[in-house]
Amino acid sequence: MVKRLIPALLALAAVLAWAGPAAAHGRSGEADVRFAQTIAGMEITVVVRASVAVPSPLQVDVVAHEPGPGGRLDLELRSIEDGGSSSGSVRIEADRPGMYPLVLAVDRVGPHELELRAGGERSVLPFAVLVPETPLWEVVVYAAFACAAVALIGALVGAALARRAVAAGFAGGFAVATVVAFTAGLLSPWFAPTVPEGAPPAPPPEQLLGRPNAQPVIEVLPGRPAPGTEFRLRVELFDGSTGRPADDLVEHHGALSHVVVTSQDGSYFRHVHPIRTGPGTYEVRLRTETAGRHRVYAEFERADAGGQLVSGEFTVAGAGTAAEEEDEARSGASGPAPVLQPARPVAGRPVRITLDAGTADLQPWLGMAGHLIVRSDDGGYLGHVHEAGSMAAENPPDESVARYGPMLEFTFSFPRPGRYLAWIQYARNYRIVTVPHVIEVAAEGSPR
Template sequence: MLKPLITTLVALVILGAWAGPAWAHGRSGEADVRFAQTIAGMEITVVVRASLQVPAPLQVDVVAHAPGRGGRIDLAIRPVEGGRSSSGMVRVEAGSPGMYPVVLSVDRVGPHELEVRAGGERSVLPFAVLVPQTPLWEVVVYAAFACAAVALVGALVSAALSRRLAAAGFAGGVVVATVVAFTAGLLSPWFAPMVPEGAPPASRDVMLGRPNAQPVIAVLPGEPGPGSEFRLRVELFDGSTGGPVDDLVEHHAALSHLVVTNQDGSYFHHVHPIRTAPGTYEVRLRAQEQGRHWVYAEFERADAGGQLVTGEFTVGGPKQAADGVPTVTGAASGGVPVTAPAQPEAGRPVTVTLDTGVASLQPWLGMAGHLVVRSQDGGFLGHVHEARSMVPGSQRVPDESVAAYAPKLEFTFSFPRPGRYLMWIQYAKNYEIVTVPHVVEVRGTP
């Protein structure tokens, strides 16, 4: 009789270790915070590692995907309401993609600001320091385990002393405690998740939702010339109050994503602007081709879901003839994407496969790869992730330092209508971002 009880207790210990994550605006208390940033000519991801307790040291990793000329990056973390600030710096080597760590510190949970400075640019990124709390069902399970263990020892001692009545009572306690632990473990998926310490309080917006942000997209100067540097600015306003939208949350490892292309696709940038003021995001780019350019901004408001907004600008000078074959301004390598079926049809799923020729790939923006698709006329933009690297929201995002993905990338996409589409596949190879362009003709569905 004792052997089955012991086996059951061991199984329940393993079951109890599966503590569900606690979510706050889509982030668990055990999740790292990631901010992709395009700053000072560098494409970096700042990773703030999760804290299991506070006060404590805070590990911060700066992942340089496109270090450019490199340089010093200053980082500072400060609580929004009182408390002590902490600062540090890393020096990114020119032409050396990789991970650059620094250790800061925090002395309290709750809302904080991460300040990133480099090359005369400054970005202030809001986030919350969270500490996970033990779920109620886990407390019940472990308490029941403890009671069962005590009762089991009492039953063994009583049996050794030939005290049958006491032994029977302790044995009954073992059974009851085991049943309680087993029941709590089985019902754990139905327990409300524990809100991590430091998470913002729930508000009525969770139930009512928030309106879409209204964008103002502009370039400074208003019409840059070929080869000149310009600033692309995205300002977001609340549709109901008219005030700046300053409640963006981490969305695929960034507060906002920008895709900038010209008409024929020969100019392509997937960048992550810095937050220069509440509701204002900017990035410095260099014009290359004359003519019309499209801007697509993707972001997510807290309790409002994702949103895609668009704009456009013109690079001055005479227009050049377009050959319709997209190229890229950054690194490009790898094989040629293959679609299945070979002749895609509008409205039907298409599999896009790319053999990178790399033994193992690292994640970028939480995924093994990204597929960006734009219609020839610029009226449509699609963005999907590599299918086999997508993980449920309850799982931890893979670490950027781990090269664990297979050489082949696979995407599933449905083109909305017939026509010519430009596509770019992006992935990380030894921390460096690789972009592979392609063109596909989509026919109508018979």
């Protein structure tokens, strides 16, 4: 009996092990999709909830962090395979940061575009609607247990009716089904994970070699904006190997691209999320009172590749006043300054930076309880550090969960000695709070 079972089990194991290529760096079908966007003077995060089945209603939450002037936001979801679309809108109120839910409909899996329209601006965000696929081993386990249950009842009935052959047959079936169920269940950790339905085709893991570099063209329109006037900052990304637009960005810390703009002296600071106006083209409307040179950094991630940072600069004409901007850079911040340990950091050695936010009701923003952005004084280095406690969470909570704080802790090794400009950002009552700080970093072995 057992000898007869072994080939069958081996065949089953072989079938289960051949479960198709693994989704390398692919999003799981169970995760929400997040797009932070700076559109029409608002800082929002559009959360597309994971779908369990398709066709189905699709829950979309617009989280308004900085509602700005508010206004109507139109959303349209389009399948780029059959053009089927669904649209809806929310009205964001000027003084009410928070969640604005709406329901769209999705009728197929695969590549989609989410179009956002507000205040004359239009952003098209590509993403894939995924539905988690039940792994084959799970189906086998459930089916085998169901067969075992039927066989057990059959065996009991056979025994009760004193039909020896029937009882023995069912008992044998019960044993076989149980063995199959346990074998499949126990071997499951070794099977390749299933690829969610609708995932883009991916090469096998051994052929994943990353992607070529992306190079930026960073410009402002008009070319030399005046202080206090609105201008457009455009980041275009081009592939370093083909020269084509690099239009394969994927969600990276809750946005397709994160753009940090700072004036040379650091008095002006913005962490924004440009809208995608065309293939590989990201734009954001800004306004600054600070004249002079400004540094631009764009952080993003191409599909099947790691994070990248590109930078550029622009100049604001004339001589503006920096005083007003300083207030803006310190938006909503009150309370103690961050505490460094050791108090006098040394280049190349980890330093712990702790900020007491004062309350324990902080919300995650871009997936983390806090973000620390560090710029060297000359602007040559830009670091982005995540809050240590929230990083370790396997299932990070939603934006609506206010349970972080009061202590936000970051660990970072400053690469070189010198002066660094730092900004800590976190979300409270949905609003983004920015705490600027200046850190002097000593050289190793210098007098303390």
